[in-house]
Amino acid sequence: MQFQRTPAVCLHKVDFSETSQVLRFFTPESGKISCIAKGSKRKKSAFLAPFELLSLYDLIRIEKRPGTLDILTKAERVRSFTRLRADWPRYVAACYVAEFVDEFAPEGQPVDGLYEQLVHALERLEAGVPAPDTVFSFESQALAALGYLPRLRECGVCRKATVRPDLYFSVRDGGALDPECRPKEERWFPVRRASLESIARFAAGDMPKETMKRPLTAEIRQIFDACVRFHLERELKSAKYLRETITC
Numbered sequence: 001m002q003f004q005r006t007p008a009v010c011l012h013k014v015d016f017s018e019t020s021q022v023l024r025f026f027t028p029e030s031g032k033i034s035c036i037a038k039g040s041k042r043k044k045s046a047f048l049a050p051f052e053l054l055s056l057y058d059l060i061r062i063e064k065r066p067g068t069l070d071i072l073t074k075a076e077r078v079r080s081f082t083r084l085r086a087d088w089p090r091y092v093a094a095c096y097v098a099e100f101v102d103e104f105a106p107e108g109q110p111v112d113g114l115y116e117q118l119v120h121a122l123e124r125l126e127a128g129v130p131a132p133d134t135v136f137s138f139e140s141q142a143l144a145a146l147g148y149l150p151r152l153r154e155c156g157v158c159r160k161a162t163v164r165p166d167l168y169f170s171v172r173d174g175g176a177l178d179p180e181c182r183p184k185e186e187r188w189f190p191v192r193r194a195s196l197e198s199i200a201r202f203a204a205g206d207m208p209k210e211t212m213k214r215p216l217t218a219e220i221r222q223i224f225d226a227c228v229r230f231h232l233e234r235e236l237k238s239a240k241y242l243r244e245t246i247t248c
């Protein structure tokens with residue numbers, strides 16, 4: 001039996017029985033892991049309290065074969081991010097970030113930088129950094145870590161640097177497109193070069209100095225939604241709530 005100790009963010013939880021929970025966590029070394037916490041809902045358990053989404057834990061688990069649940073033996077909640085839970089837009093943003101990691105990350109494999117990006121996004125939301133800035137920064141860097149960041153400053157077809165203020169966007173064609181380079185994909189839409197430039201800056205780690213205006217946040221949201229839909233072939237459950245809260 002091998003005991004493993006790891007920091008971990010809770011991404012998903014389901015009740016397994018009257019007293020137990022099945023949980024998915026994201027960890028720095030093992031990526032996404034699935035565990036069972038036997039008795040975690042009992043009043044007196046080794047876990048002190050039932051597990052909650054988005055909280056950061058220090059876990060001790062017994063690692064099982066791939067495809068079976070690890071067994072949690074001990075857990076201590078390190079941070080529960082209480083301030084972001086009290087604010088609907090920030091809570092929605094945090095749920096979106098967690099769902100993004102849960103859906104994109106492969107089971108049992110680390111993704112370079114993704115754990116740090118997840119924790120950083122939760123810390124920013126907790127500290128009151130605006131939700132759009134936090135989510136866009138997270139998404140651009142997470143897509144880059146996963147190898148899915150679209151072309152933002154060059155045309156996906158001719159590969160030349162984009163110069164026009166009005167462009168097209170098509171994930172399947174590589175991202176940004178000059179108006180004269182016809183997209184092959186049907187699901188293209190017009191975008192402003194300024195929106196793609198903002199995403200490129202987020203990906204490089206920059207944060208906006210002023211509040212982003214609604215047309216910009218709406219267009220950046222449309223670009224990221226297109227990327228997620230293309231790679232997952234569906235939308236994240238929290239995407240609808242995120243659009244409502246960060247573009248209104």
Ligand SMILES: [Zn+2]
Nearest residue numbers: 155158178181
């Ligand atoms: Zn082109």
